[in-house]
Amino acid sequence: MAYPSLELGSVGKAVEAAKRAHARAVGGGAWRDFAAATPAVRRVYGPFFVRLIKKFQKAEGIPVTGRVDPATWSRLAPHLDAKGKALLGAPAEPDTKKYIQPYQGFGSLHAELWEAYTEGRMRGFLDGPGTASGTYANKPGDHGYWPSWAFDLDIVVHTGQKNVKARAFFDWCVGKPWCNYVILGNRIWSRERGEHEYTAGGHENHIHVSGIH
Numbered sequence: 001m002a003y004p005s006l007e008l009g010s011v012g013k014a015v016e017a018a019k020r021a022h023a024r025a026v027g028g029g030a031w032r033d034f035a036a037a038t039p040a041v042r043r044v045y046g047p048f049f050v051r052l053i054k055k056f057q058k059a060e061g062i063p064v065t066g067r068v069d070p071a072t073w074s075r076l077a078p079h080l081d082a083k084g085k086a087l088l089g090a091p092a093e094p095d096t097k098k099y100i101q102p103y104q105g106f107g108s109l110h111a112e113l114w115e116a117y118t119e120g121r122m123r124g125f126l127d128g129p130g131t132a133s134g135t136y137a138n139k140p141g142d143h144g145y146w147p148s149w150a151f152d153l154d155i156v157v158h159t160g161q162k163n164v165k166a167r168a169f170f171d172w173c174v175g176k177p178w179c180n181y182v183i184l185g186n187r188i189w190s191r192e193r194g195e196h197e198y199t200a201g202g203h204e205n206h207i208h209v210s211g212i213h
Contacts, residue, residue, distance in 0.1 A: 002088065003077065006068040010045040017087035018068045019049060021076040022056060024177075031177055035191060035212055082111035102151065103128040110147045112178045113211045117151055123169050125153035125207060149180075149213040158205035160185020166207055173209055183208040 004014045019042055023034035030052075034042070050066040057064045062071045080088070094106045099114040100121045109117060121127065155166045166184055173182040174189045181190035184207050188198035191212070 003070065003073040005070070006045055008045055008047065008050050008066065011043055013043065013087040015045045015049075016042040017080065017084040018045075018073075018076060020081065020084045020087070021079040022049075022052060024081065025076060025079040026052075026056065035177075082114075086111065108147055109151055110149050110211060110213070113149070113151060113209065116173060116176070116178065116209055116211075117153075119172065120151075120153045120169055120207065120209070123165060125155055125166070125169065127151075127153055150208065150210040152206045152208050154206045160204040161187050169207060178211045180210045180212045182210070 006015055006018055016039075019034055019037075023030040045068075053068060053072065054064050054066045056075070057066075057072060060072075060075045062075065063069075065072075068076070094101070094111070094114060098118070099106070100118045102109050102117055106114070117127075155163050157163050159166075161167055161170075161184055163184075170182055170184045170187070170189070173179050174195070179189075179191070181188055183198055183203045185204050186198050186201075187195060189195040
């Protein structure tokens with residue numbers, strides 16, 4: 001995988017990948033700050049990121065240049081997740097021993113959500129013929145990305161939040177780095193507002209999970 005050198009003024013997907021890896025590497029509130037940034041901000045190498053990189057380089061004992069150079073990438077690369085690697089042009093390759101393939105195929109769901117989808121299926125929730133679920137791969141609207149950044153899984157007993165297993169999966173999704181929001185019954189948890197009432201309806205029979213994109 002190619003790791004381009006980045007510096008103040010650089011723009012593009014590689015900058016977002018570096019910021020993503022940095023946030024995962026340092027932990028704390030860095031991921032929250034990264035997730036809250038707009039897509040435009042994520043892809044611009046500004047003065048604030050220069051300061052963060054210098055601090056990171058000092059902590060790692062490498063030359064403090066303020067640039068994401070080969071030495072810095074060597075420390076950041078282990079913290080690249082599936083999306084970070086994809087931003088740098090690496091194709092996602094599913095481990096079929098680790099992940100359950102969505103009914104519409106791995107290619108229909110972004111790799112960032114394979115773990116969440118697999119967790120839901122292992123808990124007994126349904127996808128496939130005869131269900132209202134899916135990965136939105138061929139559906140229009142705000143989930144019509146390719147690959148999809150959202151999926152639904154049917155629950156066997158259509159009781160929304162009163163379904164103990166479904167509520168447990170809802171809680172499992174809450175706060176995960178990849179989770180933008182999750183809906184079950186009349187409740188939604190979102191990264192911006194936490195858990196609150198969901199008034200649009202229609203989620204008594206399935207769980208909706210949306211990732212960050």
